[in-house]
Amino acid sequence: MMVFDVKRPLIPDIAAAAGVSTATVDRVLNRRPGVRKATLARVLKAAVEVGYLEEEELNRRLGPTFARVVFLLPQGTNPYLTGLNGYVREMAQQSVEPLKVSSHFIESFNPEALVQALRRYGRLADVVVFMAIEHPKVRQVIDELTGAGKRVVTIISDLPTSSRSAYIGIDNFAAGRTAARVMGRFCTAPKGKLALVAASRAYRAHMEREMGFLALVEESFPHLGVIGPQEGHDNRDENYVNTCRLLERHPDLVGIYNVGGSSDGIGRALRESGRERQVCFMGHGLTPDTRAMLVDGIMDMVITQSPAAIYSCAIEVASGDVLNSSAVAMEIYFSENLPPT
Structure with a gap:
């Protein structure tokens, strides 16, 4: 019986097929930022051509793709939400194709203000990420946005009876x-x-x-x-x-x-x-x-709950990598186990 030694394609094979560097291939395969959308698609298609990835994986990674992600967070003296907004804005400045991230403060505890913000920013965004307020009008505007093909993600506080796409936060x-x-x-x-x-x-x-x-x-x-x-x-x-x-x-x-x-x-x-x-x-x-x-x-x-974890999970949902709700770990701290600042 003849035995064939079939070698699995390696990163240099993908790089040669796509006409890019091995570093670019590494960034694409490991989902690191800094790669243009067109280059991303070329590398993934080359990975399929040489047999490194299956066609199904190509389709999963390329779609659905969303370009504009907006975070809406309550305004006030809550230091945690202020810090979360600051973190989101810092990460937004580093966002690259295919995602463009922005963040806005809205009036706290006011369902009317939240509804107006959802309609205003949701009109131009592909993905809306926000803390939900329990109110029929909020539920209605979520249904409007999802009906228009938007992806709606609740964070920290959920509205499970709505048509929101996912919830990200602790239990x-x-x-x-x-x-x-x-x-x-x-x-x-x-x-x-x-x-x-x-x-x-x-x-x-x-x-x-x-x-x-x-x-x-x-x-x-x-x-x-x-x-x-x-x-x-x-x-x-x-x-x-x-x-x-x-x-x-x-x-x-x-x-x-x-x-x-x-x-x-x-x-x-x-x-x-x-x-x-x-x-x-x-x-x-x-x-x-x-x-x-x-x-x-x-x-x-x-x-x-880690702002970094919330942001990361939200971006995964926005990118289509996660389609359902994503639990965030509940972290508990005493004076003796505080993490480094």
Whole structure:
């Protein structure tokens, strides 16, 4: 019997067939930026011709292709969202064909403003990425955009009853349960009260965190009562005032869970009251202010989701590499395991 030695095509074979350098082939095959759309297509087609890739892989990589991706993020004093917007804008400046990325702030917690922004920016964009507000008009405009062939991606807070293309973010119900589990273990008093602080129930993410927290406290720590939620609209001054009132009215307060952002207002109230060592404080979003409060012992734990992971997953959806929802890892930080800045 004759045995044929069939050698698998290598990168130099693809480079020769496409008329490009091996470095360019490496960038294309490993999905690195910096390659023009026309060159990308030529390299992939050459890879098929020499037998390195299957035809199906060529079609998957080349389509669907979207050129314009817009992020719409709530405006306010929430340091996490400010940092996410800054990261997106920094990455947008580095975006190359076939993607052009931009980012805009919109009025927080206002469904009408969100609807207007979705229509305004969605008209010119191929992909719209935004934090969803729970409202029928938001659901309607999502249906309009997807009906027009746009890809709509919700991040951080979802609207699963809409026709959105994908959701990118953590499991918020699980995040609330996680906070309750740790807080219940930390609060060793035989009885006491826990306070919930929310930005707004307009965001499903905050409702889900609240529901998860309440469910587990009731299941596992019935000796701890729950107050709230107090809505602070992700505003540090509102959170400060609300926390001052909580501390004044409830001397038996042993824990605070902030399901939203702008935790620095809560930390300020705890510090001024002198009860920062008596009240367990947990929240969301690893930012310069929450990092500092963890180090100082004012906060006990922070749950966060990486802006880089959110952006990366959103771009994968926009590029057609991921067609369904993409879970982002829930990262948990204490003072002892903070990552480098």
